[in-house]
Amino acid sequence: xxxxxAALLGNPNVGKTTLFNYLTGSNQYVGNWxxxxxxxxxxxxxxxxxIVDLPGIYAMDTYSNEEKVSKEFLEKGGVDVIVNIVDASxxxxxxxxxxxxxxxxxxxxxxLNMIDVAKTKGMKIDYQKLSKKLGVTVxxxxxxxxxxxxxxxxxxxxxNFFSLYNENDYQYVExxxxxxxxxxxxxAESMIYEGDKRATIGERIDSIVLxxxxxxxxxxxxxxxxxxxxxxWVGQPLSDAMDSVIITKIVSLLDILLQNSSSWFRSLIxxxxxxxxxxxxxxxxxxxxxxxxxxFLEDSGYMARAAFIMDRIMRKMGLSGKAFIPLIIGFxxxxxxxxxxxxxxxxxxxxxxxxxxxxxxxxxxxPVYALFATVFFPGxxxxxxxxxxxxxxxxxxxxxxxxxxxxxxxxxxxFIIELPEYKLPEFKSLIRSTWEKGKGFLKxxxxxxxxxxxxxWFLSNFNFSGMVDMGNSFLAYIGGAxxxxxxxxxxxxxxxxxxxxxxxxAKEVVVSTMGVVYGVELQKILLQHFTSIAAYSYLVxxxxxxxxxxxxxxxxxxxxxxxxxxxxxxxxxxxWVVSFIVYNIGNLVFG
Amino acid sequence: MEVIITIGIVLLAVFIxxxxxxxxxxxxxxxGSCTSHCPLYEERKANKSVKK
Ligand SMILES: Nc1nc2c(ncn2[C@@H]2O[C@H](COP(=O)(O)OP(=O)(O)OP(=O)(O)O)[C@@H](O)[C@H]2O)c(=O)[nH]1
Ligand SMILES: [Mg+2]
Numbered sequence: 001x002x003x004x005x006a007a008l009l010g011n012p013n014v015g016k017t018t019l020f021n022y023l024t025g026s027n028q029y030v031g032n033w034x035x036x037x038x039x040x041x042x043x044x045x046x047x048x049x050x051i052v053d054l055p056g057i058y059a060m061d062t063y064s065n066e067e068k069v070s071k072e073f074l075e076k077g078g079v080d081v082i083v084n085i086v087d088a089s090x091x092x093x094x095x096x097x098x099x100x101x102x103x104x105x106x107x108x109x110x111x112l113n114m115i116d117v118a119k120t121k122g123m124k125i126d127y128q129k130l131s132k133k134l135g136v137t138v139x140x141x142x143x144x145x146x147x148x149x150x151x152x153x154x155x156x157x158x159x160n161f162f163s164l165y166n167e168n169d170y171q172y173v174e175x176x177x178x179x180x181x182x183x184x185x186x187x188a189e190s191m192i193y194e195g196d197k198r199a200t201i202g203e204r205i206d207s208i209v210l211x212x213x214x215x216x217x218x219x220x221x222x223x224x225x226x227x228x229x230x231x232x233w234v235g236q237p238l239s240d241a242m243d244s245v246i247i248t249k250i251v252s253l254l255d256i257l258l259q260n261s262s263s264w265f266r267s268l269i270x271x272x273x274x275x276x277x278x279x280x281x282x283x284x285x286x287x288x289x290x291x292x293x294x295x296f297l298e299d300s301g302y303m304a305r306a307a308f309i310m311d312r313i314m315r316k317m318g319l320s321g322k323a324f325i326p327l328i329i330g331f332x333x334x335x336x337x338x339x340x341x342x343x344x345x346x347x348x349x350x351x352x353x354x355x356x357x358x359x360x361x362x363x364x365x366x367p368v369y370a371l372f373a374t375v376f377f378p379g380x381x382x383x384x385x386x387x388x389x390x391x392x393x394x395x396x397x398x399x400x401x402x403x404x405x406x407x408x409x410x411x412x413x414x415f416i417i418e419l420p421e422y423k424l425p426e427f428k429s430l431i432r433s434t435w436e437k438g439k440g441f442l443k444x445x446x447x448x449x450x451x452x453x454x455x456x457w458f459l460s461n462f463n464f465s466g467m468v469d470m471g472n473s474f475l476a477y478i479g480g481a482x483x484x485x486x487x488x489x490x491x492x493x494x495x496x497x498x499x500x501x502x503x504x505x506a507k508e509v510v511v512s513t514m515g516v517v518y519g520v521e522l523q524k525i526l527l528q529h530f531t532s533i534a535a536y537s538y539l540v541x542x543x544x545x546x547x548x549x550x551x552x553x554x555x556x557x558x559x560x561x562x563x564x565x566x567x568x569x570x571x572x573x574x575x576w577v578v579s580f581i582v583y584n585i586g587n588l589v590f591g
Numbered sequence: 592m593e594v595i596i597t598i599g600i601v602l603l604a605v606f607i608x609x610x611x612x613x614x615x616x617x618x619x620x621x622x623g624s625c626t627s628h629c630p631l632y633e634e635r636k637a638n639k640s641v642k643k
Contacts, residue, residue, distance in 0.1 A: 265593040268600070448611045454604035505612070550615045 005050045005078050006156055009070060009101060010085035011094050012056030013420050015113040017041075018143040019085060020053040023153060039342075040073060049156050052077065055343075058093075060100045064345060074104055081161045083152070085111045088118040088125060088140065089421075091191065095183045098134065107161035108136040111152060116142045117421060122194035129190035137161065144426060202422050209302070215309040222302070224386060226293035231373075231382040235289035239370070243282040250274060251520055264467060268457055271519050276453020279515030279522055280508045281445050283367040284438065290366065292434045294331065299425030303328065308419060317400030318408065320344075323353040327396065330360035331389075332437070334551040338558060348408045351559060352400065355567055358547040359396040361389050363437075364507035368542050371511050375526050376535040384536070388543050395544065395574070444506065452509045456502060456516045470517065489541060489576065490534030490583040500541070506548050533590060537583035544575035 008016045020026070024043025041053040054073060055066035073079070082101055086094035091112075101108055110131070112118075118125065131138040137155065141148030155161070173179060208214055230236070251274060258266045297303050307328075311321030323344060330337030337357040341350045361369075369388055373381040460475040461467055470476060479494030482501065486492050495517045503510035518525040530538065546552070546568050556564040 261593055265597065268597060273600075447607050451604040451607035451611070454600055455608060458601070505615075548615075549612075553616050 003048065003050055004080045004156065004159055005052065006081045006083050007052050007054060007070075007074060007077065007079045008083050008085060009054055009074075009097070010056060010113075011058055011087065011097060014056065014085050014087040014094065015143040016056060016085050017053055019083075019111065019113065019141070019149065019152070020051060022143060022146060022149050023156075024051055040069060045153065045156065051083075051156075052079075057097065059097055065343060074101075074106075079104075079106055081156070082106050082108045083111055083156075084108050084136075085113050085143075088112040088115045089121050089123060091125075091187055092180070092183055095134075095186070096179060098136070099179050099183070102136075109152070109155060109161060110134065110136045110138045112138060112140045113143050115140045115147070116145060124192040124194065126190045126192075130186065133186045133190060144429070205422060206305070206419070209305050210309060219306055219309065220390075222297070223389070224382075226290065226297070227382050227386045227389075229293055230286055230290040231370075231385055235286035236370070236374070236381060238285035238289070239282050240374075242285060247274070247278045247282060250278070264461075267461070268454075272457030272516055273450065273453055275515035275520045275522070276456065276512035277445055277450050278520075279371070279511050280367050280449050283370050283511075284441060284445075286370050287363055287366055287441055288434055288438050290363065291332070291437045292430060295430050295433045296425055299423065299430065301420045301422045304420050313397065314400075317352075317356075317397060318404035319349060319352060319400060323349060323356075326353050326357055327360050330357040330362060333362050333364070334358045334360070334547050335554050338551065338554050342558075351563060352403055352408050354555060354559060354563070355403065355570070356396040356400055358551055358567070358571060359392045359399065359544065361392045361543055362507070362547070363441075364548065365542055367508050367511045368503075369539055371514075371522075372526075372530075372535045372539055375523050376530065376532045384539075388539055391540065391578075392543055395578070399570075399574070444508070448506050449508055449512050452502060452505055453512050453516055456509075456513050460517050475517070485576075486541075488583075489579040490537045490587075491530060491541075493529055495529065496538060500545065503542070504546065504549055506550075507542065510542060533583060533586035536586065537579045540582050541575045541579040544571060544578055546571050546575075 008020055010016050020041065020043060023045055026041075026043045039055070043051045043053070045051065052073065054070045057064075057067045057070050060067060060071055074082070082104065084098050084101055086098065098108070098110060112125065112127070112130075115125075125140070127138045127140055139148060139151050139155065141152060143149065209218060211218075251270060254270055254274065255266075258269060297306075307321045307324040310324045314321050314323055323341070325343070326337045326341045328337075329340050334357050337360065338354045341353040341357065344350045344353060366385075369385045370381070373384040377384045456475065459478075460470050460473045463472055463474050463477070475498050476494045478501065479496075479498030482497040483492045483494050486497055486500075491497075495514065498517075499510045499513040502513045514526070515522050518529075526535075552564055552568060555567050
């Protein structure tokens with residue numbers, strides 16, 4: 001039997017990916033803002049029906065990247081049926097695309113998503129009439145609640161899309177107004193509007209959240225609450241518990257088990273593997289809580305507003321608010337952040353955004369902040385970590401302005417963002433996306449962090465003449481050579497220098513390196529090696545210096561060698577200068 | 592015995608290191624946070640299903 005190809009098309013943020021995930025059982029990123037899906041994704045139902053998730057588009061007549069992807073696929077992808085998903089609660093705008101899709105002369109299944117929202121908005125839709133009027137099959141669903149999806153599946157499986165493909169009297173015309181007039185006519189007959197009960201609440205929230213004076217303070221405040229949640233209320237306490245209960249237990253257990261083995265072997269297991277992996281692993285709760293908070297913001301609809309209010313600031317850097325989305329993704333990991341810069345229209349926008357993304361503090365750096373903040377700034381962990389994130393954002397802003405006025409001169413482009421409805425995020429999807437990230441972190445701990453810990457243990461206990469004192473090891477030698485560079489920044493020890501180097505593999509490895517070279521009693525020993533100002537200066541350096549090699553490689557893959565070298569060098573330079581300033585001013589003020 | 596375990600651990604570590612360094616430097620990523628919302632993750636998955 002032949003494979004049926006169904007293309008999922010619709011405006012941005014109408015729930016295409018949510019439906020896609022349901023139909024195909026995959027786990028694609030769903031976010032409550034426009035422009036989440038940027039490339040087409042494929043999935044299958046029973047290996048018989050190919051479903052293709054396409055980026056959201058408003059129309060087919062402008063030439064953004066997303067539209068090109070979608071249009072090209074419709075023309076050349078061998079599409080058998082178009083599954084056009086529309087937001088049932090704003091049909092008049094959504095159906096415009098439907099009219100255009102009809103030009104492709106393919107059967108269309110019109111999936112009315114978010115009927116739950118339409119209902120609370122007080123809309124009653126006559127599906128039969130709508131179907132007749134438009135000459136397409138209509139299926140009402142609610143993708144996020146799983147209602148009506150079986151219907152869609154059944155229809156796709158039956159392969160019988162043409163049954164309702166008649167009475168197709170209206171054709172799309174060039175005149176935009178005519179089309180909208182026609183849509184209004186259709187809706188007048190098939191929809192009753194009983195008055196909105198909910199929009200007023202959303203509007204009221206927006207009048208505060210988007211208020212000229214309140215917007216930015218509120219944004220900072222909301223971020224602060226999330227950090228408070230992470231570092232004072234939930235994440236940090238859990239981390240501490242994990243540290244004192246689990247890690248300490250494991251160490252004492254291993255101590256007993258390894259009582260009779262040679263001291264070097266005990267050192268490998270305890271000072272190498274357990275200290276290296278454990279020192280990072282204890283931060284799992286912090287990472288999970290921070291991301292729970294961020295997922296909450298995304299799903300609730302606030303993130304899209306953040307992008308909206310950021311538009312004004314971003315514009316000063318010569319970027320549109322749209323570039324804010326790659327930057328936000330960069331808080332998770334710079335790699336997808338840089339890749340999602342692909343959505344931006346102009347080449348200059350893409351490059352400038354990609355250069356700024358690594359300045360957003362990715363979550364691999366979080367364990368380093370958390371470690372130093374608990375050791376050097378007990379009681380102020382939230383504030384310290386928060387200040388680093390803000391410093392990253394502030395730096396991105398300054399660098400953006402600098403680059404705009406030097407290497408990336410350009411004209412401004414308009415930015416349209418659609419503000420999604422506010423929603424109470426669904427518990428299940430919050431947990432799922434948080435767990436995804438947790439899984440990634442665990443995997444990383446079990447692979448690269450483990451491997452690096454073992455390697456670092458060897459390098460820090462051996463040199464060419466065999467096993468030696470740590471001060472004479474390979475690692476001490478390498479670190480010692482680098483240390484003078486960092487002396488003016490306050491952290492000129494070989495240990496801290498070499499951790500910056502190993503941290504290039506993955507930023508968490510900075511912590512495991514310290515775990516290995518300083519031993520299991522890391523927290524106490526650290527206090528002897530840094531002053532608090534030097535510790536902060538070190539964190540600033542970690543925030544700003546060259547990102548991990550994955551990011552460097554992606555930079556090269558997306559933009560070529562020159563951009564890669566430039567980004568590595570400018571970040572090194574920036575990190576050095578800013579740390580130098582922070583350290584010296586800090587010493588003047590507090591020292 | 593200890594030596595054998597150590598050799599095992601080292602081989603494993605070097606193997607993981609080699610694999611992940613290769614992945615990372617070719618622009619393929621194995622960073623902990625890029626799970627389902629990372630385009631790279633998708634590309635990898637897509638490649639796999641094509642090969643199948
Ligand atoms: N209330 C409600 N929310 C829904 C429904 N379907 C999807 N959503 C939410 O709508 C938002 C957007 O969903 P996505 O699936 O990412 O939308 P998309 O069309 O793929 O968006 P782009 O990829 O940006 O074009 C998410 O927050 C979903 O949870 C629904 O039936 N009811
Ligand atoms: Mg999508």
